[in-house]
Structures are given as C-alpha cells and as structure tokens.
Amino acid sequence: MAARRSNDVHYTLDALRAQAGPLLRYWWHSAPSRHRSISSAYASLIRRATAEHGDLIGEAGAEALVRSGGFRILHRTQAAMEDAIREAERLKASYDVPFAALSATELRVAEPSLKVTGAGAIHWTEPMSASDPGGLVEAYASLFRRCGGEIRVANAATLRRAGNGWSVQTTDGAIKAEEIVVALGPWSPDLLRPLGYRIPMIRKRGYHRHWSSPQPLRLPLLDGANGYVLAPMAKGLRITTGAELTKFDAPATPVQLRRAEEAAAELLDLGAPVEAEPWFGTRPCMPDMLPAIGPAPRHKGLWFNFGHGHQGFTLGPASGRLLAELMSGEKPFVAAEPFSPRRLPA
Ligand SMILES: Cc1cc2nc3c(=O)[nH]c(=O)nc-3n(C[C@H](O)[C@H](O)[C@H](O)COP(=O)(O)OP(=O)(O)OC[C@H]3O[C@@H](n4cnc5c(N)ncnc54)[C@H](O)[C@@H]3O)c2cc1C
Numbered sequence: 132m133a134a135r136r137s138n139d140v141h142y143t144l145d146a147l148r149a150q151a152g153p154l155l156r157y158w159w160h161s162a163p164s165r166h167r168s169i170s171s172a173y174a175s176l177i178r179r180a181t182a183e184h185g186d187l188i189g190e191a192g193a194e195a196l197v198r199s200g201g202f203r204i205l206h207r208t209q210a211a212m213e214d215a216i217r218e219a220e221r222l223k224a225s226y227d228v229p230f231a232a233l234s235a236t237e238l239r240v241a242e243p244s245l246k247v248t249g250a251g252a253i254h255w256t257e258p259m260s261a262s263d264p265g266g267l268v269e270a271y272a273s274l275f276r277r278c279g280g281e282i283r284v285a286n287a288a289t290l291r292r293a294g295n296g297w298s299v300q301t302t303d304g305a306i307k308a309e310e311i312v313v314a315l316g317p318w319s320p321d322l323l324r325p326l327g328y329r330i331p332m333i334r335k336r337g338y339h340r341h342w343s344s345p346q347p348l349r350l351p352l353l354d355g356a357n358g359y360v361l362a363p364m365a366k367g368l369r370i371t372t373g374a375e376l377t378k379f380d381a382p383a384t385p386v387q388l389r390r391a392e393e394a395a396a397e398l399l400d401l402g403a404p405v406e407a408e409p410w411f412g413t414r415p416c417m418p419d420m421l422p423a424i425g426p427a428p429r430h431k432g433l434w435f436n437f438g439h440g441h442q443g444f445t446l447g448p449a450s451g452r453l454l455a456e457l458m459s460g461e462k463p464f465v466a467a468e469p470f471s472p473r474r475l476p477a
Pocket of ligand 1: 286287288314315317318336337338371411412413414415436437439440441442443445446
C-alpha cells in the first residue's frame with residue numbers, strides 16, 4: 132500500500148501530511164492486542180446490525196429494497212484462497228461468523244455471469260445488502276414522520292448555546308432544544324472545533340459508478356486482489372473503490388475506480404457506464420476504529436454519534452438505538468463504554 136501497488140488504498144502526500152496525527156494513532160491502535168479488544172467491542176455492536184435494520188425494514192415496509200444471502204469475496208489464486216479460508220476459520224472461531232468456502236466451479240454455478248472464477252470465493256452467508264441505500268433511508272425517514280417525527284433542514288454551523296440548551300437557525304427562525312446530537316459524519320469535527328473539541332478523524336474517500344451490465348451478479352462480490360466491490364443495485368451494477376486519503380475538498384481523482392473497472396471487465400460483461408462522472412463520498416474513520424456514541428465530555432445536553440467509518444450505513448439503526456437508550460437513561464442493549472466520547476483526546 133505504501134508503494135501504491137495495491138488498489139485498496141491511494142493517497143496524496145499532502146493528505147498524508149494533513150492527517151499524519153490521526154494516521155499514527157490508527158497505526159498504534161492496529162497492534163494485535165489493541166486491535167483484538169477493538170474488534171471485540173466492534174463485534175458487540177455490529178452483530179446487532181441486521182436485527183435492528185430488520186425491525187425498521189419491517190415497520191417501514193421496505194422489504195423490496197434489501198436482499199438476504201450474504202456476499203462473496205473472490206480470490207484469484209490458490210494461495211490467496213488458502214489464506215482466506217484460514218482467516219475465515221479464525222473469524223468463525225472468534226466471532227461465530229458463518230461462511231462457506233466455494234470452489235471455482237461452485238462459484239460459477241452460483242454466479243453464472245462470471246467469466247473468471249479464480250480459485251473460488253469465501254461466501255459470508257449472513258449479511259443483507261441493499262439495492263438502493265438512499266431509498267431505504269428515505270423509507271426510514273417516512274416511518275419517522277409517520278411516528279410523529281418532524282424533519283427540518285438547517286445549517287448546523289449555526290449551533291449556539293441558548294440558556295440551558297441549544298439553538299440552530301433555520302430560514303423560519305431558531306429551533307431550540309435541551310439536548311442535541313451531532314451526527315454529521317465526516318463534518319462532525321469541524322462543527323465541534325468552535326466548542327473546543329479537537330476530534331482526530333481519518334477521512335477516507337471512496338468512489339462508485341454504475342454499469343448497465345446485461346447479466347449482473349446475484350450477490351455483491353469483492354475482488355480480493357483488486358480492492359473493489361461489485362454489487363447489483365437498482366441503478367445497475369455498482370463498482371465501489373477502497374480508500375483514498377486525499378484532502379476533504381480535493382477534486383475527484385478516480386484512479387482506483389479506473390483500475391477497478393479494468394479488473395471488473397475481466398470478470399464479467401460490464402455493459403456501458405450509467406453515469407458520465409463517478410460519485411464520491413467520505414468515510415469518517417476514528418483512529419481507534421470505533422464510533423463515538425454518547426454524551427460530549429464537557430457540554431451538558433450535547434451528544435455525539437459519528438465516526439462509523441466504512442460501516443455507518445450498516446451500523447445506523449444499532450448505534451441510533453444505543454444513543455437513544457443512553458439519552459433516556461435506559462440500560463443500553465450493548466456495553467456503551469468502548470464507544471464513549473470520553474476516550475477521545477481532550
Ligand atoms: C464509497 C463508500 C462506500 C461505502 N459503503 C458502505 C457500505 O457498504 N456499508 C456501510 O455500512 N457503509 C458504507 N459506507 C460508509 C457510510 O456511508 C458512512 O459510514 C455513513 O454515511 C456515515 O453516516 P453519518 O450519518 O454519520 O454521516 P453522513 O452519511 O456523511 O451524513 C452526514 C450529513 O451531514 C450533512 N451536513 C454536513 N454539514 C452540515 C451542516 N453544516 N448543516 C447541516 N447538515 C450538514 C451532510 O450533508 C450529510 O448529509 C461507504 C462510504 C463510502 C464513501
């Protein structure tokens with residue numbers, strides 16, 4: 132990755148310099164013993180993700196937007212496949228995550244449109260995937276309104292103390308509240324800076340584009356050797372890249388996407404691109420790899436819920452529930468301490 136030979140990570144030197152502090156902390160937290168305890172805290176929350184989504188999907192009537200059946204990771208060489216089986220067995224033993232190891236022939240039967248099946252695939256059988264994540268979030272928003280919630284749009288940068296509480300300006304005047312939650316993903320550190328919080332965050336950009344593939348896949352597939360994901364979506368076959376470390380507001384440099392598209396074209400008939408320009412977004416990653424969920428260390432009525440990294444869509448309902456339980460003084464459904472904002476540097 133440092134030599135930029137792998138397609139998983141791309142970086143610019145400017146961005147490395149700008150994010151050097153958080154990246155060094157990330158490296159420190161990656162030591163095996165620290166990473167083990169991070170993984171176990173992370174597992175406590177993410178193992179609740181599908182059930183929490185499941186409840187909301189049912190109530191929102193959004194079943195048509197999700198599919199069960201899991202996802203697969205293709206390994207092009209026998210050596211990579213053997214390593215992957217060993218790692219999958221370790222994860223099954225440690226976290227009880229079920230999988231099946233598919234031979235190249237079994238993968239061809241499962242995904243007939245693949246031209247290349249390498250040495251086979253690891254099939255993670257439990258996850259769900261969404262064919263239209265934006266549509267699913269819209270369905271949750273409609274459910275929220277049906278339950279009496281109100282959605283108003285305002286610039287969060289107008290956040291101020293107002294008596295014992297807080298206020299935000301909208302075009303129709305101020306909204307006041309005793310308690311507020313900062314849930315602005317990668318923008319959260321900027322909002323909190325004027326309140327004196329210096330939140331270390333690594334911002335990892337990712338790109339995607341859809342293709343009109345005539346015979347798309349049945350389940351999402353990660354191409355292990357080339358660091359991208361192929362997923363059948365409502366808009367077409369989506370190709371999504373790994374992490375780019377760049378300036379938050381830098382123009383698009385989709386070099387990883389171009390490499391991913393070349394590698395994907397070896398696997399199946401992509402058809403034509405649906406969009407002329409790819410989309411990109413930013414994954415808000417904390418140096419200790421855990422989201423910040425809970426009360427702000429120094430301000431009453433201020434709550435944090437950000438830093439969900441590569442899996443904020445997956446973790447949304449579970450971390451929303453944890454936050455709601457903390458705010459209303461109920462017993463949290465998972466241990467809240469590992470996610471506490473108190474662990475962040477002062
Ligand atoms: C390429 C890519 C692929 C990904 N794939 C997956 C995946 O497969 N599964 C998964 O679980 N996660 C995935 N993620 C990660 C996921 O998108 C994030 O973790 C998640 O979006 C974080 O959610 P959030 O609500 O905290 O922040 P966001 O979704 O970033 O939402 C923050 C919101 O705050 C708004 N905002 C910012 N500033 C202001 C302001 N001043 N006033 C008002 N509003 C403001 C923004 O417009 C934005 O709507 C992916 C991310 C990328 C970039």
